[in-house]
Amino acid sequence: MGPENVTRCPVCDGTQINDLLRIDAAPVLCNVLWPEERQARSARHGPLGVAYCEACAHVFNKEHDPDLADYGTAYDNSLHYSPLFNDYARRLSQRLVDRYDLRGKRIVEIGCGKGDFLRMLCEAGGNFGYGFDRSFEPDRVQTSDTAEIAYVQDLYTEKYAARCRPDFLCFRHVLEHIDRPIDFLVDLRRTIADRKDVVIYCEVPNALFTLKDLGIWDLIYEHCSYFTLHSLVAVFQRAGYDVVAGDEAFGGQFIWVEARAGAGQSLVTLSEHQMPSQVRLHADAFADQYGASVRAWRDRLAALTREGRRPVVWGAGSKGVTFLNVLKEFGDQIQYVVDVNPHKQGRYVPITGQRVVPAEFLRSQRVTDVLIMNPLYEKEITATIRELGLELNISTV
Numbered sequence: 001m002g003p004e005n006v007t008r009c010p011v012c013d014g015t016q017i018n019d020l021l022r023i024d025a026a027p028v029l030c031n032v033l034w035p036e037e038r039q040a041r042s043a044r045h046g047p048l049g050v051a052y053c054e055a056c057a058h059v060f061n062k063e064h065d066p067d068l069a070d071y072g073t074a075y076d077n078s079l080h081y082s083p084l085f086n087d088y089a090r091r092l093s094q095r096l097v098d099r100y101d102l103r104g105k106r107i108v109e110i111g112c113g114k115g116d117f118l119r120m121l122c123e124a125g126g127n128f129g130y131g132f133d134r135s136f137e138p139d140r141v142q143t144s145d146t147a148e149i150a151y152v153q154d155l156y157t158e159k160y161a162a163r164c165r166p167d168f169l170c171f172r173h174v175l176e177h178i179d180r181p182i183d184f185l186v187d188l189r190r191t192i193a194d195r196k197d198v199v200i201y202c203e204v205p206n207a208l209f210t211l212k213d214l215g216i217w218d219l220i221y222e223h224c225s226y227f228t229l230h231s232l233v234a235v236f237q238r239a240g241y242d243v244v245a246g247d248e249a250f251g252g253q254f255i256w257v258e259a260r261a262g263a264g265q266s267l268v269t270l271s272e273h274q275m276p277s278q279v280r281l282h283a284d285a286f287a288d289q290y291g292a293s294v295r296a297w298r299d300r301l302a303a304l305t306r307e308g309r310r311p312v313v314w315g316a317g318s319k320g321v322t323f324l325n326v327l328k329e330f331g332d333q334i335q336y337v338v339d340v341n342p343h344k345q346g347r348y349v350p351i352t353g354q355r356v357v358p359a360e361f362l363r364s365q366r367v368t369d370v371l372i373m374n375p376l377y378e379k380e381i382t383a384t385i386r387e388l389g390l391e392l393n394i395s396t397v
């Protein structure tokens, strides 16, 4: 094997890469449910080769193929539906307005989704906003009396930068989807012509939270990168920014940095538990847990099959889709996925092809077991099953 075949870390270019686990075929678009079973079964898939960089504490899919993924439409991270999250976003926007005196300024948000956060930033300081998102859906945007915002259904490029002349740029839950984060950040720096007065705010999920929480079913193809605070600071430094602040947020589930074009300095103080040697322990434990869980579920589902039982999965989010795809040899036994979201019902899971059904559907079926994907909803689901008058064996994944 020549040196060109050595896996290199997309953040620090390091070569001390440890393999954590592999999923042979994960749906490329985990969050897309298909209207027809045939389409679902032929949905695109790719391998997840999850690896850990010892030098910078970065977790990434070393087998990610950027040509497979296309975020044209239908990508929807619906975080904004939770009141807890809305409260967090509101406090964050106020903090940014105060800290960087964002009043009467020009703000760009890349990957703005439905524009909720951008609207908060604009309303809090009387700012003018430009929201960029290729999967932007104009009919889902709420209008506002107090904020002036322009939405562009395109990638943010130099062409637009010249027009928008932003004072502040933000992107939340975007960088983990980008195959070459350094290139993205270098290009971005070019669009602001290295102006040091422009502040960048970047937020991503905290990989350390996923590793510690043993969220093994949270791995999805859409995420090329799983940043830790250490690797998030490092990627900005390497791309030619000074990182002026950074921390964990939202109960440790997110991490963020604030940066300006610069010489690669960092003012962020990392705690011991965020250093690569410590993160590595969690990464190894995560890999062990993944292997053990998959083996345990294979045995369990094989036993259910022998006993002639008929399980369903409850929850058609990314956890459910990943679970079904990792254990796809049991696709004949698990025929349905229950989800209370009416937009998901009647649709089909990518590759494994289960139909998503409402809870009431279970009345007409000889279902015996319910496998709950998200333990947070166990109480609610148990109550629903009781209301339906069903006697089912309930377990959480």
Ligand SMILES: [Zn+2]
Pocket (backbone or CB within 6 Å): 009, 010, 011, 012, 013, 014, 053, 054, 055, 056, 057, 058
């Ligand atoms: Zn690295």
